[in-house]
Amino acid sequence: MTDLHKNSAQIIKPVIEAGSLRHKEMIQWRHQIHAHPELAYLEQKTSDLIAAKLAEWGIEFTRNWAETGIMARIKGQGGAGPTIALRADMDALPLQEKNTFEHRSRHDGQMHACGHDGHTTMLLGAAKYLAEHPDFCGEVVLIFQPAEEGQGGARVMVNQGIFKDYPADYVFGLHNWPGLEAGHVAVHDGPVMAGMDTFEVLIEGEGGHGAMPHLGVDPTVIAAQLITAFQSVVSRNISPLESGVISVTQMNAGTTTNIIPGSVTLKGTTRALNDETHALLHQRMSDLVQHTCAGFGATGSIAFGGTYPATINQTKATQSLEVVAKRMLGDSFVQSKLPPSMGAEDFSYFLQEIPGCYFWLGNGPTTGSCTLHSPHYDFNDEILATGASLWVALAYHHGLAAR
Ligand SMILES: [Zn+2]
Numbered sequence: 065m066t067d068l069h070k071n072s073a074q075i076i077k078p079v080i081e082a083g084s085l086r087h088k089e090m091i092q093w094r095h096q097i098h099a100h101p102e103l104a105y106l107e108q109k110t111s112d113l114i115a116a117k118l119a120e121w122g123i124e125f126t127r128n129w130a131e132t133g134i135m136a137r138i139k140g141q142g143g144a145g146p147t148i149a150l151r152a153d154m155d156a157l158p159l160q161e162k163n164t165f166e167h168r169s170r171h172d173g174q175m176h177a178c179g180h181d182g183h184t185t186m187l188l189g190a191a192k193y194l195a196e197h198p199d200f201c202g203e204v205v206l207i208f209q210p211a212e213e214g215q216g217g218a219r220v221m222v223n224q225g226i227f228k229d230y231p232a233d234y235v236f237g238l239h240n241w242p243g244l245e246a247g248h249v250a251v252h253d254g255p256v257m258a259g260m261d262t263f264e265v266l267i268e269g270e271g272g273h274g275a276m277p278h279l280g281v282d283p284t285v286i287a288a289q290l291i292t293a294f295q296s297v298v299s300r301n302i303s304p305l306e307s308g309v310i311s312v313t314q315m316n317a318g319t320t321t322n323i324i325p326g327s328v329t330l331k332g333t334t335r336a337l338n339d340e341t342h343a344l345l346h347q348r349m350s351d352l353v354q355h356t357c358a359g360f361g362a363t364g365s366i367a368f369g370g371t372y373p374a375t376i377n378q379t380k381a382t383q384s385l386e387v388v389a390k391r392m393l394g395d396s397f398v399q400s401k402l403p404p405s406m407g408a409e410d411f412s413y414f415l416q417e418i419p420g421c422y423f424w425l426g427n428g429p430t431t432g433s434c435t436l437h438s439p440h441y442d443f444n445d446e447i448l449a450t451g452a453s454l455w456v457a458l459a460y461h462h463g464l465a466a467r
């Protein structure tokens with residue numbers, strides 16, 4: 065029986081101390097990954113780095129899941145127990161970094177602006193520790209996932225059968241959270257991230273001379289009506305107690321000042337915290353496009369795509385994570401009452417397969433535009449030790465809440 069087990073009723077000691085050699089080593093890995101960001105499905109060097117480390121530590125793994133993804137397994141030697149899967153995303157964003165520190169991106173127009181460099185590093189840190197201290201019960205499955213940023217790498221991995229080759233009882237994921245105090249944890253029982261999709265509206269009228277609008281059907285006027293009408297869906301069709309977003313973010317129309325264009329396209333995104341609300345958004349938008357266009361003598365169509373389902377945590381897994389986090393960090397470091405985010409996550413695809421929990425780890429203040437997807441963002445190295453220790457604590461103590 066380890067110290068961790070003896071202490072399990074009370075305090076769980078973080079296995080990686082801030083400022084320790086392990087922590088410093090993780091900072092080096094993080095900086096290396098940050099300096100060499102790679103976009104969705106092209107994370108080859110990152111994948112090579114992960115594979116080299118896992119091989120060095122004697123961890124069994126397979127490669128090429130969703131192109132660059134890696135699945136690994138560490139068997140506990142403490143007896144029978146559940147299998148928990150821990151996931152880190154690997155991809156960077158198409159963004160020009162504006163930071164000037166030494167570990168800034170070496171790849172023009174590519175940047176780790178969402179902290180996936182930190183997520184990968186924390187899972188590596190936990191993997192190394194668990195490989196060296198395998199006296200936990202059950203098994204730990206490691207998911208290194210490519211292409212989280214809008215490309216649905218998680219969906220591809222699920223479709224390729226990761227959970228057939230690596231069955232797990234629960235799956236956990238985390239995202240660093242700027243604005244939440246460094247090293248604090250936020251957990252949500254139920255929805256944590258919204259479902260999302262993109263839409264494209266095509267309005268086809270009849271173009272003509274800008275001075276003779278009565279001879280055609282002006283699609284720009286219809287576009288203006290539609291944008292306004294869309295805003296009535298959230299305010300008038302969705303219950304005030306539910307959440308939804310419709311944002312028109314792109315409009316394309318016309319070529320010059322004296323020609324009424326023949327068509328207009330509108331593009332944007334919708335968000336909701338459950339499937340029913342999302343279906344209602346789709347239905348109302350489709351009705352508005354069809355009937356508004358018809359009312360003006362034009363034709364309209366709308367197509368939806370790029371869907372991520374809502375990320376919905378399971379109660380038992382959430383409680384387990386919450387108990388472990390509170391025992392390791394202290395009650396005041398764990399929040400469970402924050403509202404969910406209308407951002408989206410493809411971790412939702414894992415949660416559609418097996419129960420689990422996706423939680424936030426505070427990245428600290430947003431000073432200097434240190435926010436997700438900002439060219440000034442950087443993952444906070446301070447929390448590497450906390451995140452990796454939490455994964456290890458979960459491997460050792462998962463299921464505490466159920467006892
Ligand atoms: Zn992101």
Ligand SMILES: [Zn+2]
Binds near residue numbers: 178179180239
């Ligand atoms: Zn992210």
